[in-house]
Amino acid sequence: DPCCDAPLPVLGRDVTVPLVTGGEVTYAALDYAASAPVLQRVWDDVAAYAPYYGSVHRGAGYLSQLSTDLFENSRLTVHEFLDCREGDQVVFTRSTTDSLNLLARALPEGCEVFVFETEHHASLLPWTNARVTYLNAPRTPGEAVRTLESALAGRDPHGPALVCVTGASNVTGELWPVRELAAAAHAHGARIVLDAAQLAPHHRVSVRDLDVDWVAFSGHKLYAPFGSGVLAGRADWLQGAEPYLAGGGASRRVARRTDGGVDVEWHTTAARHEAGSPNVIGAYAIASACRALTEAGFDALVERERHLVAKVLAGLAEVPEVRVLSLFGDDSPSRSAGETPTRVGVISFVVEGWNSSHFAAALSAEYGIGVRDGLFCAHPLVRTLLGSEPQEVGECGAPDAEPGERSGVGGSPADGPARSLNAIRVSFGAGT
Numbered sequence: 001d002p003c004c005d006a007p008l009p010v011l012g013r014d015v016t017v018p019l020v021t022g023g024e025v026t027y028a029a030l031d032y033a034a035s036a037p038v039l040q041r042v043w044d045d046v047a048a049y050a051p052y053y054g055s056v057h058r059g060a061g062y063l064s065q066l067s068t069d070l071f072e073n074s075r076l077t078v079h080e081f082l083d084c085r086e087g088d089q090v091v092f093t094r095s096t097t098d099s100l101n102l103l104a105r106a107l108p109e110g111c112e113v114f115v116f117e118t119e120h121h122a123s124l125l126p127w128t129n130a131r132v133t134y135l136n137a138p139r140t141p142g143e144a145v146r147t148l149e150s151a152l153a154g155r156d157p158h159g160p161a162l163v164c165v166t167g168a169s170n171v172t173g174e175l176w177p178v179r180e181l182a183a184a185a186h187a188h189g190a191r192i193v194l195d196a197a198q199l200a201p202h203h204r205v206s207v208r209d210l211d212v213d214w215v216a217f218s219g220h221k222l223y224a225p226f227g228s229g230v231l232a233g234r235a236d237w238l239q240g241a242e243p244y245l246a247g248g249g250a251s252r253r254v255a256r257r258t259d260g261g262v263d264v265e266w267h268t269t270a271a272r273h274e275a276g277s278p279n280v281i282g283a284y285a286i287a288s289a290c291r292a293l294t295e296a297g298f299d300a301l302v303e304r305e306r307h308l309v310a311k312v313l314a315g316l317a318e319v320p321e322v323r324v325l326s327l328f329g330d331d332s333p334s335r336s337a338g339e340t341p342t343r344v345g346v347i348s349f350v351v352e353g354w355n356s357s358h359f360a361a362a363l364s365a366e367y368g369i370g371v372r373d374g375l376f377c378a379h380p381l382v383r384t385l386l387g388s389e390p391q392e393v394g395e396c397g398a399p400d401a402e403p404g405e406r407s408g409v410g411g412s413p414a415d416g417p418a419r420s421l422n423a424i425r426v427s428f429g430a431g432t
């Protein structure tokens with residue numbers, strides 16, 4: 001299928017893995033939503049730079065200056081990649097989780113937060129300093145907008161408020177009506193942060209077009225290695241807040257006071273929230289991935305992914321026992337070319353009569369296909385989709401069990417119909 005040659009080569013495409021049935025097979029990485037493989041191009045860029053790297057913002061030597069330039073240029077690349085407004089700041093973080101926690105720490109006094117119960121835990125849980133309104137799972141994109149509007153209508157429009165919403169679900173892959181939600185938020189005097197962890201690897205994210213106030217994403221889902229992420233957007237709340245981490249790099253001037261204490265003047269740039277020696281390799285890798293995706297062109301990537309999604313859904317539809325999970329209930333990803341698809345390359349399903357964990361384990365052991373099983377760090381959403389109480393698993397599906405023991409997985413596929421208490425997810429992208 002010539003359409004399906006990966007437009008962006010990734011590392012690990014030739015890795016072979018042993019099968020329980022004997023022999024070995026080329027590994028099929030279909031867990032991009034957890035962590036995507038690294039682009040060859042990103043790896044090459046990082047390798048070319050590695051001999052030259054040095055401390056950022058901290059050295060007079062040539063290599064330190066080079067690294068400082070690369071780090072700051074990476075910031076500009078991300079600013080451009082996200083089509084940020086003038087004055088928006090790009091803060092390098094460790095991940096989406098870190099970015100949203102940073103923003104949660106920067107909320108103004110008395111800020112209210114509105115979040116759908118269907119969010120990933122990274123979007124659902126960081127708002128511990130605010131009064132949070134959890135919105136019920138909507139069953140259509142339109143209902144999502146109406147639900148948000150009516151929740152916001154009841155609030156004092158003069159007080160600060162933040163809406164946090166995902167761009168694409170890490171469970172169903174479904175796209176959320178971000179532009180409409182942003183308009184609803186702004187109409188009621190609230191701001192909005194977009195969790196683009198699953199959106200940015202698949203679709204162009206334009207802060208201006210979507211009119212969101214902040215965007216968060218992770219490098220390791222955007223074909224860069226682990227350990228780096230981004231929070232980009234409006235400077236005012238970020239600069240009005242105490243630094244996320246206190247320390248060198250965030251402080252412009254520190255002096256002893258006559259009373260014996262210490263006065264600190266914090267930076268008012270992104271550096272305010274980047275104390276400590278920054279992850280220059282991580283930032284550079286993200287920038288390299290941004291360039292690679294931009295050069296490949298999101299129009300082409302989206303069209304090709306539409307084809308892959310349609311193919312996977314058609315294959316799954318041939319198996320009567322398979323139920324694909326969908327919140328919005330519109331399984332027509334192969335809408336005509338040019339039209340916005342309804343989902344990205346993230347598809348979760350259950351197989352009647354099978355325990356999802358066993359099924360996923362069998363895909364790996366017998367076929368060398370790497371997928372994810374579990375609750376995908378979105379317990380309330382998976383509960384809604386399965387219409388049942390999911391099995392108890394640890395955070396993000398890590399079994400609450402000793403190594404070697406699978407938690408809550410009772411019986412075997414041969415034991416006959418088992419209730420699917422968690423799901424199986426296949427996810428893919430530009431490297432597939």
Ligand code: PMP
Nearest residue numbers: 095096097120122170197198218
């Ligand atoms: N939001 C969504 C939608 C995600 O899928 C994930 C990761 N699964 C996160 C946030 C958190 O990303 P990270 O683990 O990189 O912090």
